[in-house]
Amino acid sequence: MEGRRERRTITRLALALLAVALALYAQSRIREPNQLELSLALYGVAAVVFVAALRQRREPPLAPPAEADGGPARWRPIGWALVALSLLACALGLYSFREPRPQNLAWWCYLASMPLLLLGLWLGQSTLKLPKLTWRLGLRLEHLLVVALVLFAFALRFYRIAEQPLGVWYDEADNGLWARLMMQDATYRPVYVESTNLPAHFLYLVVASFRLFGEGIVALRLVTALFGTLTVWATYLLARELYGVRMGLAAGFIMAVAHWDVNFSRLAMHGISTPFFIVMVAYWLVRGLRSGRYVHFGLAGVALGLSLCFYVPNRLYPFVLVFLFAHLLITQRGFFRRYYRQALLLVLAALIAFAPVALFIVKWPNVFFARTKTTSIFKDKTPQEALVALRQNAVKHLLMFNYRGDGNGRHNLPGEPMLDFVTSVFFVLGLAYCLYRWRDPWCAFLLVGFAAMLSGGVFSLDFEAPQSLRAIGTLAFAHLIAFAALARLWQEYDYAFGPRWRGYAWVALVPLLAYIGYTNIDIYFNQQAKDFAVWNAYSTPETFVARRMLELGPDKDFRVISLYFQTPTLRFLAPEIGAYKRLETTDSMPLFDTGDREVVLFIDAERRALYEEVRRYYPGGQYEEIQPDFGGPVVLYVCRLTPAQVRGIQGLAGTYYRGETWDGEVLQQRQDQQVAFDWSGGTPIPTPFSVEWRGTLRAPKYGDYRISLRAPAAVELYLDETLVLDAAGEAQLTLAEGNHALRLRAVGAPGMLDLYWSPPGASPQIIGEGALYTNPPVTNNGLLGRYYPNLEWRGEPALAKIDPSLALYFHILLLPRPYTAEWVGKVNIPTPGNYAFGVESIDDSWVYVDERLVAETHVGNQYNQGHITLTAGLHDIRVRFVDKSNWSHINLYWQPPNQPRAIIPAEALFPPQGSYPQLVEAARPPSGVATEQGLAELDPVATWGQQGSGPAQFNEPRDVAVDARGQIYVADTGNRRVQVLDSAGQFLREWNRADQPLVEPLALAVNAAGEVLVLDSDPGWIYRFSVEGNYLGKFGGPEAQLYHPRGMSLAADGTVTVVDTGGGRLIQFDASGAKSGGYGSVGNAPGEFLEPTDVTTDAWGDLYVVDTGNRRIQNLDVFGRYKREWAIPLANAYNGPHLALAKDGSLFATAPELGLIQRYASDGTLLGQWGDGLLHVPVNLTIQDDLLYVADTLNHRVQVFRIRELN
The missing domain is CATH 2.60.120.1560 (Jelly Rolls)
Known part of the structure; x- marks a missing residue:
């Protein structure tokens, strides 16, 4: 009989391990193209096998308390007197908290009430015998290991905490400012701070940190680093209480390295408090249920009440505990008789800890719940729309743990699952195990807690889903569910092999923990550190502004773009720099200044036109374009002008x-x-x-x-x-x-x-x-704008100003909405012909030329244009605009004959005046020699896709390639994958990894061997795949020293030319992938490049290079020698222009900022352009036969046009 029992036990363990192996395989496939459904099915099988193997209960129950030892009761009256004193202190504090600005006495009474209560509960009950653990490490070794674990957890959260993240996020800085105010004003002791939409308890901890370590980002983030570290300690305590010392240490280690927890531990916001309080309340509650001690329930209640004074999701936790007690009441006979006193004391302790905030809710409920209303998924939706959004939110949040995580770079490596590879497997198995054992109170508690905390994200704004911050309570519950599965497996091992072999489990567990640690640490400290979306998500430009101000000192005349002016980040990081001026998004040069100090301008990346204007007026200034060290778009422009340079154009x-x-x-x-x-x-x-x-x-x-x-x-x-x-x-x-x-x-x-x-x-x-x-460079070009405080353009204007051009974004409104504006003046028509005039704005706008309505738009952000035939010379122009909505802006375009669409430049506009200067013809496209390329038209054929992550849905696609069979390959960059469509645009398959997951797939090509080449810009590898998506190999990478390449061209002989955007050069590889040559260097001379983004090769071997930073296309011969160049519209390197060579030798080029496709002759003559209103930042394109395929990036789709030759 004994032998049969042992074999059955070993069989169950073997089946459970088989289930784990199957689940690991499912997780390895889940992010592969077209593998989600299969992986979920495999997970389902693994879960069934795991539950079937381990369905017999092994873990100890939440046991009734031990009997009292009948010890001395002389301390009980003192204990209950202290409880009464605690209530008196709480009542006195509440009386003082009635005032809008409570004083220190209220807080001292409140703080005293909690330790008085706990001390009273400790003394008010006789000592009880506690159950002993059946096996444990030596006490001294255990303590050493726990200390090492806590120190390790703290090191992960404190290492380079001021540098990663580099930026100081708006909300972090806001917390720091409130703490600074509380330090400076001894009478300001708030209960609730409206700008944070949260109680002030977290801020008092920041104040304490500031007093101990001084004001700064390190002291600010130290508070959350300690919360994260304490979560690790609490996890150890809870797992030790439930499963023993070994599982406590293992669980603590997994929580210590979890990248989700590490991320929010290094961000000075309230969210990381939620996992700590969830685990700590659970620990003291389990201790209380097993011991019956009043003090344990008191500690659980105080922790619960304090949790309600921190982050919003904590408000759901009391309902989870109510469910747990209801479950115990139903399933355990006599539970109410044994525990009703303890339950009442828990509620009392929670109310005391929560008392000031509870009083605030009673007095000012609208203030307290205001933020919840603004982030609700039901806001501004019909019931039907809300139901659809709710269903989609639920799916996204359920899949965020092991499929696709939070896409916000501030919360996560965008798209990375919130749990690491191994932990996510045990989470799924644990979820299945808890579902099977739902009658068990602990399993039911984990399930309901997980669902409740998940709802914090599910019921919030759908466009942010999945939202790992609002659902941060699931960080604790997901890990506890995973620990339940791991502990159950460990218990089965113990049962199978007995005490003699118990220690050998570490042989398998230590490498497993090491792998979990390495995976999580690599995600946060390596991958996130080099990801632009992460780097830029923490108010990074504002942080650079503040730090540059401190470096330069307060004696400079700082001008900060209004987007960053007086933001919390600047005010917190640079409190010494109080006197600086606001640079409006609608401002123009020159500076209105006497030039008595050095002027420093900080301009955001979207205002590049303003930056270029500064450089044009003050060419001798010092100019800096700030971008990440690892490469990426410019995020801030810094201009330094000496007094002599400022005065140089004055007079x-x-x-x-x-x-x-x-x-x-x-x-x-x-x-x-x-x-x-x-x-x-x-x-x-x-x-x-x-x-x-x-x-x-x-x-x-x-x-x-x-x-x-x-x-x-x-x-x-x-x-x-x-x-x-x-x-x-x-x-x-x-x-x-x-x-x-x-x-x-x-x-x-x-x-x-x-x-x-x-x-x-x-x-x-x-x-x-x-x-x-002086004129030049300063002229009065522009239009006279009159702004009216009504919707009828009537009466005297409230404001009149000369606007050099109409490319205006009103970050700071010139008038309160609603208002109207009218711009009048003259437009210089340099050559006769048919002109297009277009307008795009937030609300209604109209364009009149010679008092003839040419264009109008009445849909926000929609471009519309019209045509008019004009003679050379000056013509009247009038533009009307109505502003009723947020994001106020208006953009006025023109398109002269044979030229691209562009914002009407200032030099072509004149305000009303007595007489006008002699007209100067605008620059024309290069004429070159006569070409054989004729006229053509683009006829729309098909549009495929929409924004999303499903099959044939795209998130910022950036390239298209077509193979000989007509299959279309799309670089679905935002979803970090390649999708394959058939010739009708129907989804065939996808893939998202080579020997490692794709990070930033940007460019594609199909070679003569039928291999698909994928340029992954972030690591710099060019991967080879079969058309089925099977990984074949790679070349390039670190050895090629590519710095964020963004373009790739394939020649007829198999030569691959890669555009090394950050390195300002071209690198060539032969058909085997060996490096064979290169051209260019950084600069603006002929043959030099500044952030090039694409290259193509014609039949003669000539290279055409999109030199984006220099705003030109350069033509090099087969040996890389400079031949010619021509100008192209302004663009940025991140969404830079790309080329496709037509069979007649002409070049089709994207103009992303204009939303156009342009066609050039090989000598640079502009032959035509298309796409008005159809495209939104088209980045790349390819030609197959007579079809032109366009990656319409910010419309999240692929558009197909037929190239029709015109006779």
Whole structure:
């Protein structure tokens, strides 16, 4: 009989291990293309086998308490007196908390009430005998291991905590600012802080850290690092209590390395408190259920009450505990009689710990629950829409643990499962085991707790799903469920082999734990550290702004783009830099400044046009484009201008003529900073002479100005070529904010010559530095915009300003919504022909040319255009705009004949003025020699896909390739995979890994052997796959020293040319993958490149390189020698232009920022362009036969056009 029992036990263990192996295989396949359903089925089989093998119960129950030892009871009255004193302290504190600004006394009473309660409960009950563990490590060794475990956990959370993450996220900084205020103002002791939408308990811990270690990001993040470390300790205690010391240490180690927990432990936000409180409450509750001690229930209650004073998901935990007690009440006879006192004490302890926040909820419920309403999935949805979103949210959150995790780089490596490979396997098996044993209180507790905490993410905003922060409570429950499966397997091993072989389990467990540790540490400290989406997700540009300010010191004149102005990140990191100015998103150059200090401008990446304008006006400045060390897009522009450079374009250009008619011999030319001359003692040039000053007057604000002119002889003053004064005197006029052409004529004579003004609200003063600028470079080009505080463009405008061009994003509104604006002026038509004018805005807008309505749009963010035939010269233009919605913006485009669509440049626009300068023709495309390429048209054929992660759905696709059989391969970059479609666009298959998962698949090609080449930009490998997706090999990589390559071309002989974007060069590999050559280096000279993004090779071996940073296409011969170049529209390297060679030798190119496909002759002549309103940041394209396939990146689809030759 004994032998039969042993064989059965070994069989169960073997079956369980087989189930684990099958589950590991399922997990290894789950992220492979088209393998989700099969993997889930394998998981199902594994779960059934695992449960069947281990269905017999081994773990100890949540046992009833031991009997009291009948010890002395003399301390009981003192204990219960302390409990009463605790209640008195709590009541006194609550009385003080009634005030909006409670004082220190309220908090001291509150803090005293909890230890008084716990001490009273400890003394108020006689000592009980505790159950002994049947096997344990030596006490000293156990303590050493626990100390080592906790120190290891803390090291993972504290190592380089100020550098990773590099940025200081908005909410982190906001927490730091509130803590700073609480330190500075001894009377400010809040219970709840509205900007954080949370109670203030977390902030008091930050205050304590600041007092101990000083203000800064290290002290700020130390609080959450300690929470994460304490979660590891609590996990050890709970697993030890449930399963023994060995499982306690193993569980603690897994929690210590879990990348999910490590990530939020290094982010100074409330979320990481949730797993700690979940585990700690569970530990003391289990201890209490097994011991019956009042103090254990008191500790559980205090932990529960405190948890409600931290992060929002904790508010669900009490319902989970209510369920647990209800379950015990139903399933365990006599439970109510044995435990009702303890349950009441738990509730009492929780209420005491939660008391200040509970009172706040009673007094100000709308404030407390405001954030929950704004993040609800039901917000702004019909019931049907909410139901669909809820179902999708639930699926995404259930799959985030082992399939596709949170895509927010601040929360996770985008898309990486929230649990590591091994832990996710035991999580699924544990889930199945707990479902089978749902009658067991602990299993039921894990299931209900998991579901409750998952709902925090499921019921929040659907576009963020899966959301690992709002569902952070599942971090604890998912790991506890995994530990349940691992512990049950370990218990079966113990039962099978007995005490003699118990220690040998470590032989298998230690390598398993080592693998779990390595996987998690690599994800956080390696992969996340080199991922741009992670790097940029922590208010990184603002962090650079603050740190640059501190480096440069407070004596500089800082101008910060309004997107970052006075953000919590700047205010927390650079409190010493208080006086800096806001640079509006609608601002233009030059600087309105006297130039007495060095000026430093911080411009966001989206305002590259403003950055280029600064460089054009101040070419001698120091310019920095900030991007990550490992490569990636620019996130911030920094411009440093010396006082001399600022003043260098200030003043007026004066021309001194012989005679008094301003047309004689030129005697002198000079730049005068102002017109303020005392010629009483003699003139600078012998009379007769005359002077004409020309330049630009910059009006700092809209309003009434008084212009005064004092002169000893004849003078004339013109503003915007309108005569203002024809003799000494003064004039009252209304000036729009911005640049105005100024011309002053004076006849030389002894006496005073001064030009004054009185700006709105200011006293008379010489018009001097900061208001006068030379022309060139400063002109008054643009349109006159009038802004009305109504929807009818009626009455006097509230604001008028000269806007150089209409590419405006109003981050800071010029007027309260709703308002209207109208821009008027002239547009210079350089050559006659048919012009397209288009507009895109947030609300309604209209474009009139010569008072003829040409284009209008009434749908937000939708581009519309119209055509009009115009003669060369100036034409009236008028634009109307209604602003009623968030994200206010308007963009005005034109498309001259045979040129690409572009924002109408400032030099083509003129505000209303008395007369206009001689017209200068705009630059034309290079003419080159006559080509044989004829006219063509693109006819839309098909559109495939939509945003998503399912089959034939895409997330920012960036390339398309077609094989000889007509199968289409799509680089589905955002989903980190390659999808294969048939010729009709139907899904065939997908793959997402080679010898390692794909990270950033950007470019594709199919070679003559039928192999699919995939350029994975992040690691720099070019992978080879069969058409079925089988991995065949790779080349490139670290040895090739590729730095975020973004393009790849395949020649007829099999040569692969890779565009090394970060390295500014081309690298060639032969058909076998061996490096065979290269061209170029970083620069802007011929044959040099700045962030190139693509290359193609024609039949003669000539290379055409998209030199994105230099805004050109360069043509090199077969030997890499420079031949020619031509300009292309502005773009950034991340979504840079790409090329496709047509059979007639012409080049099709994407213009991502314009949403266009352009066609060039081989000499650079623009032959045509298409795509208005159809494409949103098209990045790459390919041609097969007469079909053009376009990766329409931000529309998340592939579009197909037929190339139709025109006779």
